[in-house]
Amino acid sequence: MTAPAIGWIGAGRMGYQLATRLLNGGHDVAVYNRTRAKAEPLTEKGAKIVDRPIDLADRDIVFIMVSTSDDLHHVLFGDGGLLTDPDRTPRIIVDSSTVSTDASAKAREGAAARGTEFLAAPVSGNPKVIAAGKLTVAVSGPRAVFDEVQPLLALFGRGTTYVGEGEVARLVKIAHNVYLGVVTQSLAEITTLVERGGVERGAFMEFLNDSVMGSIFSRYKSPALVNLDFHPTFTNILLRKDMQLGLSAGKELGVPMPLAAATDMLVAEAIGAGHVEQDFATLLLEQARRSGYELVAETVPFDDGLAPEASA
Template sequence: MADTLTLGWIGLGKMGLPISTRLAGAGRDIAGFDRDQERIAEAAAGGVTPAATLEDAAGRDIVFTSLPDDKALRAVALDGPLLSAMRKGAILVETSTVSPGISAELGAAAERAGILYLRAPVSGNAAIAHTGNLTCFVSGPRAAFDTFLPVAQDFTRAQKYLGTQEEARYAKLSVNLMIAVSAAMMGESIVLARKGNLAWQDILDVLTNSAVGSPMVHYKAKSLETRDFNSTFSCRQMAKDLDLIVGAGHAAEMAMPLATLTREIYGALIGRGDGEADFIAPVRLAEWLAGLGEPDLDKNDGRLA
């Protein structure tokens, strides 16, 4: 049955474009819509059927949204035509990182419209989205998840069903909190080692081969070998997610000291002009606070002397 499902994709941005073209490459019947005609053309080149309007993409068995923030989701799904354009009994799969609050609003509106709503934020970045190595956390009606699962397996390596309400939203925010705090810690640790006159590559090797050598540390150490700060997920995007994280924590009546401090680190990076740099850029801020310039890797391998 899953192979005959028709798919619609709304939002062909950094994540939506590679995921939708991967689904097309897997033989899925998928139509894509974005306000940017160039993105629609790129998706079409990857096998996605161009949708002239949002309504054309929404009239399918499973409709995905991949949108930048709460404001965009509200404009498309709550104030816009999405739900009214969908078939009753169709499945809406929302893949973005948004607040539990707006997600709950959408859940209530979808239920009134007879739409089955799955919260399915993906974990991973645009650099790997085309490879199928993303993961997704899912909450919503179990039967809808069972229908969606074969499609999810075409673009993710792991899928975790978590419950019927906003559990997936909290899971994604929890993961992103760990990533953000880890990036800030990694930056400060590297600069402490520089102050102790470790060579740049030596401290990266120490971190990756120690007890803290998580997959994220391994991944980011590789780009830091050449101080590559080209964005896979930007400081500005991380700041947005940290705002959601702190807001969710406060709504749950819990203190968020680490999240709040880390948000200020990313705010400082944005203020210094690093908003579009990769989220591992806290190393730059830590260097500046420590009175260090960027290491000359060619001349002294990052040592101070």
């Protein structure tokens, strides 16, 4: 079977790394990014760079990873959008953006009108998680289309889960990110608690990570919590967007979400305090402020458990 020609839209921190994995897998990949210069280094890995999404309309499979629902609509249906060529259209679109179920349904409807299959395939992770080969993907849409695309998705990381038809993968990802916010706020609270009681944050996180309550997430967030390393992997702005999507879904489906609602307000408070460009682990700084003291970095070596794969 001939390998598909692949298009990629969105070469931000995540998209760049995932496109790289497809290129490293020997695939023919053409890339569009709104800021072309950010995608140019991919040419050294074999990518072709195009100027508009519509220039990818002749590709077999096009992956998309953009930031918002509006961005998704624009790259599909806006001026020079992927689905605006009257003569050409991809066979399959795989969208890995984190957008609302409504935006996803409109994208699927527009693709279907052009005879294009559509998979919702949001991912869990960040660039370092990708490099470690630990990214996971939730996918929804036609099962036969998933089966065709799954070998490509398998290159992204360690796990691809088919979760059903339609837009349910969006709800899975939104629920995941609501949990991400609640867990991070909880980590901020308990870490502040033990430090106020005289325990070093590093010692506490080492204990927690080795316990049954430890996780891949708590380990790779440990350097941020211990050494105050807030290099952005995911910002409070993006987390707030997803918390709001989750609360909206809860309202629509009749599911009370009091912990999520409280966390959403605390994330908003962190944004109001100016923590907009740094990592969302800055929730710790706000928790310390509310507790009446200023944190100091412990500057101790801490393994985050995300060593890059040998081939990455």
